[in-house]
Amino acid sequence: MFRAVLMLAVCQLVLAQYGSQYSSNYGNQRYESHQEAYRRIGDIVQEKTTSWKAGVYPKPLSHFYTGLTVSPTSKNLMTHRTPIGILLSMPEQLPESFDARTKWPECKSIRTIRNQGCCGSCYAISAASTMSDRWCIHSPNHESFSFGAYDLMSCCRSCGNGCHGGDLPPVWEYWVEKGISSGGPYNSNKGCHSYPVDVCDPADPEMFEAPKCSRSCQSGFNATMASQDRRYGSKAYAVADDEEHIMSEIMTNGPVQAAFDVYVDFKAYKSGVYRHVWGPRDGGHAVKIIGWGVENINGAPVKYWLAANSWGQEWGENGYFRFVRGEDHCGIESYMFAGLPDYKKHMQLDGYNY
Numbered sequence: 001m002f003r004a005v006l007m008l009a010v011c012q013l014v015l016a017q018y019g020s021q022y023s024s025n026y027g028n029q030r031y032e033s034h035q036e037a038y039r040r041i042g043d044i045v046q047e048k049t050t051s052w053k054a055g056v057y058p059k060p061l062s063h064f065y066t067g068l069t070v071s072p073t074s075k076n077l078m079t080h081r082t083p084i085g086i087l088l089s090m091p092e093q094l095p096e097s098f099d100a101r102t103k104w105p106e107c108k109s110i111r112t113i114r115n116q117g118c119c120g121s122c123y124a125i126s127a128a129s130t131m132s133d134r135w136c137i138h139s140p141n142h143e144s145f146s147f148g149a150y151d152l153m154s155c156c157r158s159c160g161n162g163c164h165g166g167d168l169p170p171v172w173e174y175w176v177e178k179g180i181s182s183g184g185p186y187n188s189n190k191g192c193h194s195y196p197v198d199v200c201d202p203a204d205p206e207m208f209e210a211p212k213c214s215r216s217c218q219s220g221f222n223a224t225m226a227s228q229d230r231r232y233g234s235k236a237y238a239v240a241d242d243e244e245h246i247m248s249e250i251m252t253n254g255p256v257q258a259a260f261d262v263y264v265d266f267k268a269y270k271s272g273v274y275r276h277v278w279g280p281r282d283g284g285h286a287v288k289i290i291g292w293g294v295e296n297i298n299g300a301p302v303k304y305w306l307a308a309n310s311w312g313q314e315w316g317e318n319g320y321f322r323f324v325r326g327e328d329h330c331g332i333e334s335y336m337f338a339g340l341p342d343y344k345k346h347m348q349l350d351g352y353n354y
Helices: 002-019 028-048 122-138 150-154 169-177 243-253
Strands: 052-054 232-239 256-263 269-274 281-297 300-308 320-324 336-342
Touching: 028 052, 122 150, 122 169, 122 243, 122 256, 122 281, 122 336, 150 169, 169 232, 169 336, 232 243, 243 256, 243 281, 243 336, 269 281, 281 320
Parallel strands: 269 320
Antiparallel strands: 052 269, 232 336, 256 281, 256 336, 281 300, 300 320
16 A cells, blocks of 8 residues: 555656646745655665666756657567668677777777757767767777767758657768768867757756757867768668677677667666666667676676766766666667768768758
8 A cells, every 4th residue: 555655656746847847937846846756766666676776866857858759669660771780790709798988998989978958869969979989999090070969950850850859760871871060068169069958947947949950060160161070971770689799789899879768767767777667658768888797686697788878977877877688678679770980981072061
């Protein structure tokens, strides 16, 4: 009886947060309400599992935006829009644990946590982060190029609808066909276009709109037109939904972009190996997987994926999280994408303005 009453109370608190998401009257009462929602979710998580812990964050659950317009667990999902990549050679042995940050320490982008802010742009920002990693990994001298999410949010019509979400295959195809310009964090003045959206304003938490596409780089950048700055992919492909193939792909070519169904309890994640235990589905989310490992929990080995989220460094394990591996939990192994860079195309197209 107590459990039923507790869950009902949490549901009411969560619904209160989401129902007041677009209200401009953000006072102490609402702050206390969302803090209580976190604490009660934490109580349920603690009761149901020892593999992970929930935390209490300063901003409400509704401010952690997702942005994938499809569900990775949908039976109607078109998984073959992009061809499945085939590794020409597989590693002879896969280690128990792997971390791309350790294998490629020269590539700082792998250690960078981005923040999508008050915008459903996970499909774009996690892709841009993955592309940045792979550009560095495969270049002979580990040359860095920080791909921005701006072009994918504002200029790629097939990718999605700006801050209102998008899909993954068109993002990788756009990289190959049109190229993507550089970018930096919000208001950083870095890259051709800095990320265009800030975190939610507590006084006005309504989701931002992505800006209109601009062919010009921001003032002060070393290129005038975005076409002069764009870099391209040579191949875009889906990653086969097989655990060992995914591991081999990451170990050989670098991080991959993955998607999964998000439930309310995930937004409260603080540490440990996540497995969904409570709450309603709250959309689809795209992230970057950089490795894997095994955690001993109550004497039993639990396999996990190591992933980078796009909700800032304050969330989770300094912006990262661990997610149960090998079970296609929440569809995380069903919808993965990646690509390889093209280091010559931007020089061949130099001078074309589109």
